[in-house]
Amino acid sequence: MLRTVYVADDVPSNILFVKEIFAKEQNIVIKEAKDGKDLLNQIEKEGMPDLILLDLMMPVMNGFDVLSKLKDGREKNYFPIIVISGLSEQQNIINALSLGADDYLMKPFFMDELRLKVNNMLKLKEHREFLNKSLDVMQVDRLEKIKLLEQTQIEITKRLGMASEFRDNETGKHIERIADYAELMAEEIEMSREEKVMLQYAAPMHDVGKIGVPDQILLKPDRLTKTEFEIIKLHTVIGSRILSGTAVPLLELAKEIAISHHERWDGNGYPFGIEGNKIPMSGMIVAVTDVFDALTSERVYKKAWSVDKALEYLKSQREKQFCPVVVDAFLNIQDKVSEIKEAKADPVMAKSIIQQIIDGDHSIGELIERWR
Numbered sequence: 005m006l007r008t009v010y011v012a013d014d015v016p017s018n019i020l021f022v023k024e025i026f027a028k029e030q031n032i033v034i035k036e037a038k039d040g041k042d043l044l045n046q047i048e049k050e051g052m053p054d055l056i057l058l059d060l061m062m063p064v065m066n067g068f069d070v071l072s073k074l075k076d077g078r079e080k081n082y083f084p085i086i087v088i089s090g091l092s093e094q095q096n097i098i099n100a101l102s103l104g105a106d107d108y109l110m111k112p113f114f115m116d117e118l119r120l121k122v123n124n125m126l127k128l129k130e131h132r133e134f135l136n137k138s139l140d141v142m143q144v145d146r147l148e149k150i151k152l153l154e155q156t157q158i159e160i161t162k163r164l165g166m167a168s169e170f171r172d173n174e175t176g177k178h179i180e181r182i183a184d185y186a187e188l189m190a191e192e193i194e195m196s197r198e199e200k201v202m203l204q205y206a207a208p209m210h211d212v213g214k215i216g217v218p219d220q221i222l223l224k225p226d227r228l229t230k231t232e233f234e235i236i237k238l239h240t241v242i243g244s245r246i247l248s249g250t251a252v253p254l255l256e257l258a259k260e261i262a263i264s265h266h267e268r269w270d271g272n273g274y275p276f277g278i279e280g281n282k283i284p285m286s287g288m289i290v291a292v293t294d295v296f297d298a299l300t301s302e303r304v305y306k307k308a309w310s311v312d313k314a315l316e317y318l319k320s321q322r323e324k325q326f327c328p329v330v331v332d333a334f335l336n337i338q339d340k341v342s343e344i345k346e347a348k349a350d351p352v353m354a355k356s357i358i359q360q361i362i363d364g365d366h367s368i369g370e371l372i373e374r375w376r
Contacts, residue, residue, distance in 0.1 A: 005031060007054040007126050010046070012037040012070065013088070014062045022057060025115050026122070040065030044073060052081050055125055057118075060089040060100065071103035078104060082132060084125040088113070177348045178297055179208040184344045185293035185334075192333040193285075203286055206258040210265045210290050213243025237274045240266055257286060265290040268325045281327075288327040292318065292334050295325075296341075301350055311342065 009032055011022045019036045026032045035053070037043035039062040047053065060067035067087060074085070084106040089096070097108050107121055186207035190200035214222060217239050221232045228236065243262030247255050263275065264287025271279030296318060302308040309317075315335065322331045334341070 005130075006033055007031055008033050008035060009055045009057065009122065010035050010037055010043060010053045011057045012040060012043040012062065012067070013057075013059040014039055015059075018059070018088075022118070025119055029119075029123075032122075032126075039063050040067060040070040043070060047074075052077070052083055054083055054129060055122060056083065056085045057122070058085055058087050058105070060087060060091055060096065068099060068103060071100065071105060075104045082129070084129055086121055086125065088118075177350050178301060180348050181297050181344055182210065182290065182293055183208050184348070185297070185341060186289055188337045188340055188344075189289045189293065189330070189333055192337050193289075193329065202254055202257050203289065206254055206261055206286070207290050207293070209243070209247065209258040210261050210294060211239060211243065212246055212258075213239035213241065213262055215246070216242035237266070240264075240275050260284050261286045261290050263287070265294060267291070269327050270324050273325075283327070285327075285330075288330045292326050292330050296334070297345075300345065311338075311345075 009026070011019050011034060013019050013022075013036075023034050023036075026034055035046065037046055041064045043056070043058075044065070058067045058070060067089070071085065078085075085104065086107045086109055087100045087105045088109045088111060089100075090111040091097075092110055100108055106125060109118065109121065183204050187200055187204035190203045195203070217236060221228065221235055224232070240263050244259050247259035247262055250256065250259075261284075264278075264284050267273035267276065267278050267283045267287060269280060269283070269288075271277050273283075296314050299309045299314040299317060300311055315338070318326065318331050318334065322328045
């Protein structure tokens with residue numbers, strides 16, 4: 005690899021002497037500058053060198069001024085500077101080193117001394133470049149691993165959200181719509197970008213606790229008894245238990261949503277009967293989106309409501325079942341909600357996998373073959 009070395013000196017014979025020293029070094033190209041300003045002009049035009057041999061006492065611009073001007077640029081794109089000077093006073097040496105010089109060589113000097121210093125500095129620069137590249141690769145690798153971990157966490161949350169699909173008469177499209185509605189709501193009420201993304205991926209897990217509700221209750225097409233409804237209510241607590249015991253922020257938020265999305269603004273919700281702003285905002289957002297989507301979706305036990313009828317219901321429950329701020333925000337995004345609902349519509353009369361088997365729509369073998 006060719007290395008470019010600038011010699012900045014106002015005495016031509018000094019430059020010629022340096023050229024003679026490195027005449028047999030095939031990997032070193034010597035370029036000359038007659039003063040500090042000439043040196044800086046060449047660097048600006050041709051790019052940073054690999055090393056500079058710098059005299060201090062030059063006309064137009066001296067070596068100290070050159071060191072000062074190059075100091076900031078060398079922090080980002082390092083190259084060594086060896087000062088070669090006849091100034092022997094200790095203060096000059098200290099000043100030069102303080103301004104960023106890597107070494108100070110007094111004139112006169114031995115040829116081998118300069119050759120060794122230059123080659124050592126170039127090797128150090130090469131090692132430094134290798135180290136920086138290695139660190140860059142490690143950083144990229146680290147970022148890729150972090151990204152993979154985040155993607156894995158998101159995929160796990162999706163799978164947990166889909167788990168209830170195998171138990172309930174809701175479809176995967178319901179889960180997708182809830183995620184999209186939640187994201188729109190977060191944006192409408194001006195949550196941060198991080199909060200918006202977190203809510204989008206945590207919201208689909210709101211009903212994961214239905215995994216723990218018996219089929220004969222969860223899939224019952226008729227009105228539930230009082231006891232059965234009390235058991236249904238437990239899905240909030242079960243979901244919270246499933247999602248608890250983790251330090252992952254995404255799952256912590258999902259737990260918060262699972263336990264709170266059936267609480268009511270007026271305090272008549274479940275499981276704890278908390279009211280008003282004591283209910284987490286995440287739970288209040290999912291409450292509105294979940295009810296709207298359930299009302300406007302067809303199920304084996306009910307027909308779908310029209311969007312207008314569902315919106316009227318939300319308005320009627322403002323400050324009763326739902327947080328007024330959340331209801332107002334949802335009404336503001338109705339055009340976007342309608343677009344999502346149309347783009348991610350349910351298949352005709354969707355049933356849970358279990359219900360399809362119970363009703364004889366498909367055999368277990370047929371469903372297994374479909375999943376292969």
